Amino acid sequence: MNSIWNRNIQAFKNRFPSLTLIYHRFVNKSDFHFNFWEISTAKDGNPTASENNFRLHSAYNPVREANGAINRSEVLEKSTIVFYGFGIGYHVVELAKAAPEKNIVLIEPDPERFFAALTLIDWTPVFAVENLIIAISCPTESVLPLIESHNTVNIGNTGVSDAYYFSIPTFTAHAQNYFDAVKQLIQRNIKKNDINAATLKRFGKLWVKNSLRNLSKMKELDSILDFEGTLKEKNIPFLIVGAGPSLEQTLPLMSQLKKRMVIVCVETALRSLLKNNVQPDFIILTDPQYWAYKHIAGYSAPDSILITEICTWSAVFRFNCREIRLCSSQLPVGQYFESKIRQLGNLGAGGSVASSAWNFAYFCGARQIYTTGLDFAFPGKQTHITGSESEQKLHCISNRISGVENATASTIYNSNAIYAQDFNGNKVLTDSRMKMFAWWFESRLANCKDAKTFTLSPRGLNIPGMQICSIKKLLSLPEITEQKKQFLNPEKKLTASQKTSFDKSFDELIKDFPNQEFFNQFGFLREYF
Numbered sequence: 192m193n194s195i196w197n198r199n200i201q202a203f204k205n206r207f208p209s210l211t212l213i214y215h216r217f218v219n220k221s222d223f224h225f226n227f228w229e230i231s232t233a234k235d236g237n238p239t240a241s242e243n244n245f246r247l248h249s250a251y252n253p254v255r256e257a258n259g260a261i262n263r264s265e266v267l268e269k270s271t272i273v274f275y276g277f278g279i280g281y282h283v284v285e286l287a288k289a290a291p292e293k294n295i296v297l298i299e300p301d302p303e304r305f306f307a308a309l310t311l312i313d314w315t316p317v318f319a320v321e322n323l324i325i326a327i328s329c330p331t332e333s334v335l336p337l338i339e340s341h342n343t344v345n346i347g348n349t350g351v352s353d354a355y356y357f358s359i360p361t362f363t364a365h366a367q368n369y370f371d372a373v374k375q376l377i378q379r380n381i382k383k384n385d386i387n388a389a390t391l392k393r394f395g396k397l398w399v400k401n402s403l404r405n406l407s408k409m410k411e412l413d414s415i416l417d418f419e420g421t422l423k424e425k426n427i428p429f430l431i432v433g434a435g436p437s438l439e440q441t442l443p444l445m446s447q448l449k450k451r452m453v454i455v456c457v458e459t460a461l462r463s464l465l466k467n468n469v470q471p472d473f474i475i476l477t478d479p480q481y482w483a484y485k486h487i488a489g490y491s492a493p494d495s496i497l498i499t500e501i502c503t504w505s506a507v508f509r510f511n512c513r514e515i516r517l518c519s520s521q522l523p524v525g526q527y528f529e530s531k532i533r534q535l536g537n538l539g540a541g542g543s544v545a546s547s548a549w550n551f552a553y554f555c556g557a558r559q560i561y562t563t564g565l566d567f568a569f570p571g572k573q574t575h576i577t578g579s580e581s582e583q584k585l586h587c588i589s590n591r592i593s594g595v596e597n598a599t600a601s602t603i604y605n606s607n608a609i610y611a612q613d614f615n616g617n618k619v620l621t622d623s624r625m626k627m628f629a630w631w632f633e634s635r636l637a638n639c640k641d642a643k644t645f646t647l648s649p650r651g652l653n654i655p656g657m658q659i660c661s662i663k664k665l666l667s668l669p670e671i672t673e674q675k676k677q678f679l680n681p682e683k684k685l686t687a688s689q690k691t692s693f694d695k696s697f698d699e700l701i702k703d704f705p706n707q708e709f710f711n712q713f714g715f716l717r718e719y720f
Contacts, residue, residue: 199309202318247278257281271354276362287316332637402524405501415536423556434459436573437648438564523713566651568621614649
């Protein structure tokens with residue numbers, strides 16, 4: 192083997208010992224033959240390559256060509272540079288030389304092409320880059336978390352949104368379907384981040400105001416960490432309840448289902464459950480707006496545990512229930528205090544409270560998760576279950592000229608409704624916002640293969656990875672009243688001495704808040720204080 196290969200493979204071994212073990216069949220080859228590239232010498236004396244009569248790099252000066260592509264402001268102003276394929280590597284090498292402080296992500300489904308490139312040019316500057324990720328032969332759904340791993344803040348420019356993408360057609364032609372799938376996932380996530388940024392701009396002041404009002408709750412309330420993993424070895428199913436129109440089908444049997452599974456209800460569905468004399472085991476409310484609080488205002492659920500975070504409307508903490516537990520905040524004020532004091536249990540951010548509910552079930556260790564009322568569509572051209580708080584609001588504002596049907600139609604068609612397929616293959620109305628929420632579930636289910644998720648509502652938007660289950664099957668499950676009682680009364684993981692230490696640290700921290708360290712990290716919030 193040539194000296195270039197020897198230098199490259201030694202640098203690769205030193206930098207990625209785990210990948211060396213995985214790809215030992217390539218690393219330990221005494222010779223390396225490949226026939227997918229046609230190798231020639233460029234006019235400047237450097238090797239160049241073609242594939243299927245299309246040039247991967249310049250036939251005259253591939254180094255200069257790569258430098259011209261790399262040294263542009265739109266590239267270098269980004270914190271992360273992502274390569275969809277890379278030919279024999281000139282662009283990657285020149286970036287590593289010009290900006291070794293950048294995060295560099297290399298995506299290539301064919302490991303043979305990566306190792307073939309190491310036989311042709313010097314890659315040692317690349318392996319010297321501190322923040323280098325090589326995604327060789329990764330499943331499409333695993334690429335996104337690798338790019339997002341550079342993200343430490345959940346709002347603003349993050350991960351995929353603060354990246355430049357090199358997508359050169361000749362670099363991706365050999366695996367076009369793979370790269371198209373990866374690009375689609377990334378574009379969806381960029382759109383999600385854009386929505387988050389717009390939401391922050393609109394509601395940032397409210398979120399900060401709520402968080403400051405509710406900070407003391409971090410001292411007073413227990414967290415969801417006591418439930419973490421407690422069901423991992425137990426076969427206890429969860430049922431996530433949303434307020435979609437299809438909830439009507441399962442609502443009459445909810446009291447029977449509660450005996451057989453843990454019921455986790457999003458706040459919009461609470462009124463419907465209480466009207467049917469069913470108190471869910473858990474209620475999830477993480478939306479900071481006043482209108483989210485209105486879904487539980489005036490009701491009580493003394494047998495239910497409410498899970499919320501400190502950015503919610505302050506009146507949420509006066510809700511009459513068994514107890515209130517905190518989860519980690521997705522917003523800077525709560526994040527800052529948790530980073531200094533203690534974590535509360537992260538339920539992630541998927542755009543909808545339903546995603547937090549699913550995450551909570553998985554967080555507890557449930558590996559059989561059922562859903563009902565999570566339609567992400569308008570089956571029967573309805574927006575919510577009959578009798579929900581959202582529908583009742585429409586009754587309150589309706590009149591003889593503009594009835595509830597008019598308001599419902601306006602909601603559907605003003606959202607640029609489009610047709611998609613339900614679980615039975617029939618057409619159902621949905622919109623881009625709900626398709627975004629459904630995509631989160633699709634992505635999450637693909638990443639959590641140890642859990643099976645089912646829907647009791649086949650008229651909702653079809654989500655790949657989710658299967659249909661009949662209510663009749665669930666009613667045949669054994670009752671688990673005693674097991675649930677034990678689960679709902681977990682041992683506290685925070686000892687008395689740890690609680691005292693936490694309270695003291697909290698009191699010290701709040702005296703000097705907001706401080707310069709906070710604004711160094713979240714300077715974009717300065718205008719809200």
